[in-house]
Amino acid sequence: MNSCSIRSCPGKYELRHIMHLVKHHGNVVVFENVLAEVCDACGDTLLALNTVEAIETMLQNPGPPVRTVPVYHVPDTLSA
Numbered sequence: 575m576n577s578c579s580i581r582s583c584p585g586k587y588e589l590r591h592i593m594h595l596v597k598h599h600g601n602v603v604v605f606e607n608v609l610a611e612v613c614d615a616c617g618d619t620l621l622a623l624n625t626v627e628a629i630e631t632m633l634q635n636p637g638p639p640v641r642t643v644p645v646y647h648v649p650d651t652l653s654a
């Protein structure tokens with residue numbers, strides 16, 4: 575596989591299925607089973623153009639979701 579595009583990262587990309595979050599009209603939409611190249615060192619993620627296009631097409635008419643997920647807000651933890 576190709577070397578990571580992040581300068582000074584020694585990692586290489588490997589094909590994995592990932593979850594991909596997209597903000598769409600103010601909502602977060604989660605896509606799972608997205609084929610992506612993921613750096614084995616830093617986690618940088620690349621989506622193929624046809625994958626991005628497939629997601630954009632699905633966003634136009636996504637149909638019912640396979641499931642919905644709870645979302646939690648984590649308060650800031652920086653101490654004063």
Ligand SMILES: [Zn+2]
Pocket residue numbers: 578579580583584585586613614615616617618
């Ligand atoms: Zn990397």
